[in-house]
Amino acid sequence: MTRFVKRKRHCCGLRAFSKDLQTLISQLQAAGIDNPRRELTLLIAFLQNRSYTDVFFEPAISGEDFDRLVPLVQRRCNNEPLSKIIGQREFWSLPFKVTADTLDPRPDSETLIQAVLEHFPDHDIPLTIIDFGTGTGCLFLSLLSEYPNSLGVGVDISDAALAVAQQNAGRLGLDQRASFIKGNWAEGMQGTFDVLISNPPYIGLNDLLEDSVKQYDPHQALYAGEDGLAAYRALLPQLPALMHPYSLAFLEIGLGQGDTVRWVAKQAGLVFLATYPDLSGIERVVVFGKSGPGH
Template identity: 40%
Template sequence: MTVRAAIADAATRVTSETPRLDAELLMAHALGVSRQAMLLKHLGDPAPEGFAALVERRIAHEPVAYITGSRGFWTIELAVGPGVLVPRADSETLIEAAVAYFAGTEGPKRALDLGTGPGTLLLAALAEWPEASGVGVDASETALGYARDNAARLGMADRVELRAGDWASGIDGRFDLILCNPPYIGTGEELGPEVRAHEPTAALFAGVDGLDDYRRIVPDLPRLLAPGGIAVLEIGWTQGAAVSALVREAGLTPAVRKDLGGRDRVVTAS
């Protein structure tokens, strides 16, 4: 079977929202080339033997990023795996919000990423502003291990400090940019099978209304933000008003930003 035919067959058997894309990413991984190179040069090649096993893992709802061991985010490629939240394209809205805020300036000098996971937001921000440095905090040692590896692979190890911690507890100093993608799913909400079965629940759920972690994070923002700085928080699409109210209670000014799908995705606090 050719690469083209194997991809087409796999796309009929994978039951995700993006079966064709999933099949193409898995095939590119099996071939050891980029997806672009595969589409341009390898569609007529024989399909590699290992592809079928990768497809079976995807049919069992294992995330593509766990199978391939990496996920692209913003302008960087991140190593990911079991025990860390897979970076989502919607989270790029946080970096877009930060870029818009600092447009026309030298950008932030110090960044803080609360709940950094594999370093997703912090490393994307440092890639955007090469003169900046930052601190990443996470309660998971597994996630911090990925973050350390990603920082080293991207040549940012000397610009990053990674700490085990409970949100902003023990964090001192001021930051021009604070990034945070906390858990925001209510405990009664339904999740897709791949998220429910594979991704860490501690990175997803935050009490009955999904707001528990915002209630802990937002009160610390005024002491952590440098003058002229901004905090950028990811939210669930129904939580804009509630998180904005918490930001106002903390004495900061909120604004809501939508993702590419037109849904509320970010609350900024300045």
């Protein structure tokens, strides 16, 4: 078991603790944490409610803060995501609150934002947007930040996740254009929307996951039946009723799921329009229109 260093409480600069801090950095490195010095700086910034840049250029830590830092480093060494420890994750250059009740926003999901921007290049257009399985609200709220004349609704079955999304909307100054509704996908929804988005759970029950994901992200937001496709089978048939002829639906998908998702969408009366890879070249987002005039 890893031993963590503690020191007597007294105020001093970072350099006075340099040996002990280096020990913490070494422990993070031994636990397989990438860029451990950066992560330690982020933890100190969190403890002191300072920016990363301030801590990096003007480091100062008290003995009391050091004692509080040690258990946080231990949690990180136990593979708990940094975002879950500090309660925040950046997405689309925006800060989002995260909790144990929400899936961590991931860079691959930014592919969906890029896809919407490509199809709707006019940022002044007044879009109506609906996000199914909104979680933290990162997709929905990032789009609202890009389209200042747009508004919409985030849907989730989890009360706890909806509370987090509502807080994120308020923190980002988007709460006047964002509504949140508890719902099971699109059941009971009415009206039509210009943009329909979703990053549903798409992990199969027997698929392998990293411990940091399996242990700390909510399983309801990860798993979707034996093959990971249950959410698409439930959601896609519900979408045409919420689409007008020029609506577009953007869905994130998992590795190797594109063909099956396209088939399910076709059976639901949707027309496949485009696909977008993530930074690793993996097909990540598929775009559909409603069959008939307009597509």
